[in-house]
Amino acid sequence: MSDPLIIDMxxxxxxxxxRSLCPSFKTGESKWETTSARGRVLLSLxxxxxxxxxxxxxxxxxYGCFFCKYCSELCPSEVDVSKIIEVTRATISERGLTPNPVQFLLTNLDESHNIFNLDQEDRLLWAINVEEILEDRVCKKADVGFFVGCLAAFKGTLSIIPEALTLIMDKLNINFTVLGEEEWCCGNPYIIAGASESKIKEIATHNVEKMTELGIKNLITSCPGCYRVWSFMYPRVYGKLPFKVQHSSQFLAQLIKEKKLKITNSQNLKVGYQDPCELGRHCGEYNSPRTVLEAIPNINLIELENNxxxxxxxxxGGLVKALHPSLALNQGKNKIKQYHSYKVDLLxxxxxxxxxxxxxSLESCDTKLDVKDLNELIAEQLDLL
Ligand code: SF4
Ligand code: SF4
Known part of the structure; x- marks a missing residue:
């Protein structure tokens, strides 16, 4: 581990x-110091x-850390706790001690370029309802490259996210492409598990060059993890990218500002918004999703006190689910209780x-609260879903 990080510790x-605000410490059953942010700094040192x-x-x-960066944000001594934990995971990896459930994901990535070890040919299974729209767009020259990401591409419950964004772009006559089976996992799980930069460089080179061949001017993704990797990690390991990178909320906010996207249809709803850690604290983007939500008539955005x-x-976050699934679930339930107490209809x-x-988490919560992705909400307001 480098000396500057020891100095930081x-x-x-x-x-x-x-320690008092670390969500994994507050939610976790063990109250040992070592399950808190401060304790993890001491372990790392x-x-x-x-x-x-x-x-x-x-x-x-x-591996009980959500990688949420809350500790780094609020530390009065400006200790980058989150970075320290990331580097400690790298030390664990260098010693060949990455825990089995995490190593399993990484082996999947090595073998198949996706975290599920599924056939890359199935990368477009999410698009079953928008096949006609995508028919002549896969790996074709375009202005916008849509990077779907493994979770949304392969998890059935999440396919609504790329489907909604596809419908919105089609409605607005945006000339876009997707890589389909040529898309490789962005590499974020490697980064969170502390893998070496050479791994990330290999992935970055593949993904960047595939998109560059298609002449895109703008790359968009609905996944904050992919967005963080494309925006900050790829330029570091690959060099300057020949196109702009945007999270889908930034893309939609820009379309709203340019008056290319106007939403007129809406119902009265009280909505809460979850700032994703990798979009907010990791990348500093808080306004674009709110710009999109505020552009919907009759939507009342209720802000939590801690937003x-x-x-x-x-x-x-943080691959916690791999090793501590009940911690991830209980944290989800705690947050749902907070939104419920603000009486929002939709998260x-x-x-x-x-x-x-x-x-x-909602499956085991006694609430009528529903959860939707921002792209899904917009597609619904446009009567596309
Ligand atoms: S990054 Fe980890 S240690 Fe820091 S507050 Fe979040 S869960 Fe706790
Ligand atoms: S100085 Fe920073 S890292 Fe140390 S206990 Fe306080 S908040 Fe945590």
Whole structure:
């Protein structure tokens, strides 16, 4: 581990602010210090200085982090706790100790370029209802490249997200393409599991060059994880990209500002919005999803007290589900209770991971609250779904 990070760890004044607000500590059943943000810094320091071994318990605690960056945001000593945990996962990986459920995902990626180890030919299964729209668009020259991402491409409950965005783009006569079986997982699971940059570079080179061949001017994705990787990681390992990268909420907000997208049809609804950690704290994008929601007539956006930079994770991040599925689920339920207490009718997400975790958590919650993706809501308002 590099010296600057050890210096960062030593900056920790043990004030406990991150400990009391860390969602995995608050929600987790164990109240051991090592399951909190502050405790993870201490574990990381001990490991970096070779004072403690990488025990099974240490690895489990490091993999109980949602990678939500809340701790880094609020630390008065400006310790980048989240970065420290990411690097500690890299140390665990270098020692060949990545936990089995996470290693299983990474092996899938190695073998098939998607986290589910499914046939790449099935990457367009999500498009069953929009086959005609996509008929002449797969790997064709276009202005906009739509990067779908593994979760939305392969998980049936999430196929509504790319379907909705496809319908919106078709309605607005946007000239777009998708890579289909040529799309490789963006590599985010490797990054979260601390894999080496050479892995990411190989993936970046493939995905960037495929999109570049199609002459796109703009790459869009509805997944904040993919967006973060395309925006920050690919330029670092590959070099400057020859096109702009946008999250779908930024793309829709731009269309609204340019008056190309106007929503007139709507019903009275009180909606809550989940700031995805990888879009908000990791990438600094809080306004675009709100611009889109506020453009819908009769929609009343109810903000939680802890929103934007202070928004709590939905529970779906950091590969926590792989090792601690009940922690992810319980965090989802806690957040649903918060939205329920604000009496919202609908919870809007702008992230497939948030959507999936809420969708699963809702099954065991006593509430009429529904969850929808932002693209789905817009497609419905346009009478496309
Ligand atoms: S908030 Fe910062 S200084 Fe305080 S315990 Fe956490 S890492 Fe240390
Ligand atoms: S990134 Fe989030 S879950 Fe992880 S230690 Fe920090 S506050 Fe806790």
């Amino acid at each position: 030593l900056k920790c004044a043990r004030c406990g602010k991150c 001990g490991l970096a200085q070779n004072k403690i071994p990488a025990t099974k318990q240490l690895i489990s605690d490091i 934007r930079e202070n928004s709590e994770c939905c529970g779906g 809007i997400t702008a992230c497939p991971s948030c959507f999936e975790n809420y969708f699963t």
